[in-house]
Structure formats: C-alpha cells, structure tokens
Amino acid sequence: xWQQRLIRLQPRPRxxxxxxxxILAALPELRDCRVGLLHLxxxxxxxxxxxxxxxxxxxxxxxxxxxxxxxxEGEGGYEHDxxxxxxxxxxxxxxxxxxxxxxxxxxxxxxxxxxxxxxxxEHREHGGSRQVxxxxxGETV
Numbered sequence: 728x729w730q731q732r733l734i735r736l737q738p739r740p741r742x743x744x745x746x747x748x749x750i751l752a753a754l755p756e757l758r759d760c761r762v763g764l765l766h767l768x769x770x771x772x773x774x775x776x777x778x779x780x781x782x783x784x785x786x787x788x789x790x791x792x793x794x795x796x797x798x799x800e801g802e803g804g805y806e807h808d809x810x811x812x813x814x815x816x817x818x819x820x821x822x823x824x825x826x827x828x829x830x831x832x833x834x835x836x837x838x839x840x841x842x843x844x845x846x847x848x849e850h851r852e853h854g855g856s857r858q859v860x861x862x863x864x865g866e867t868v
Contacts, residue, residue, distance in 0.1 A: 763865015
C-alpha cells in the first residue's frame with residue numbers, strides 16, 4: 728500500500744506544539760497498515776518536526792526557551808533580515824531540528840514509545856498554517 732496526503736496543520740503561535748492527533752486524524756488509512764513506515768515532510772523553512780515527550784507540556788515550553796537562547800532574535804551581523812527579526816533565527820532552528828520524520832507503523836498504529844509524540848516547532852511569531860506531506864507505505868491487514 729502506498730498513500731500520500733497533504734495535511735494542512737492549524738496555525739499556531741511560536742513554540743512547540745503536539746500535533747500527533749491532528750496528523751493521525753488526517754490518515755485514516757493508517758489503521759489498515761499491519762507493518763510500514765510513515766514519512767512526514769514539512770514544506771517550510773521556518774518550522775520543524777521532531778519527536779519528544781507527549782505528557783508534560785513543560786517540556787515543550789522548555790524546548791522553546793532553549794532554542795530561543797540558542798538562536799536569539801536581534802543578533803547583529805546577519806544579512807537575511809528583511810522578513811523581520813524572527814525570520815533568520817527561525818531558519819536556524821528549523822535546520823537544527825529538521826523538517827522530516829520517518830515513523831514505524833505496527834498493527835494500525837504509530838509504533839511510538841509510551842511518552843512520545845510528534846511536535847511541530849513553530850519558529851515564527853505568525854507562521855500561519857503549515858503543510859505536511861504524509862507518505863504511508865506498508866502491508867495492509
């Protein structure tokens with residue numbers, strides 16, 4: 728089985744947001760996959776995808792604090808600044824975290840660990856709706 732779908736994520740403010748359920752809701756075919764892979768590709772250069780803690784929201788807030796210190800706004804000397812002070816730091820954060828994930832599928836579910844979830848890292852103040860291309864490959868039940 729091969730399935731591919733464009734998923735439009737809801738606009739979110741700057742920060743790290745759990746989007747696992749939003750992605751799964753857009754992929755009902757995943758329930759029919761016995762074994763496979765789900766590849767997610769974020770079509771943006773100022774946002775990111777990663778997998779981490781899905782239970783305590785403090786982890787997502789701490790992620791935002793850490794990456795804001797790592798790539799702060801208002802640093803002088805950068806040439807790419809015409810889209811605002813959050814633009815180049817957003818590109819740095821997106822490159823560090825990446826724009827794609829490959830996730831295992833087993834028995835109709837993502838084979839994530841107990842405390843794992845998919846994060847969207849929104850690195851702009853007003854990034855708007857984000858698009859993810861989801862490609863599911865696997866054997867059906």
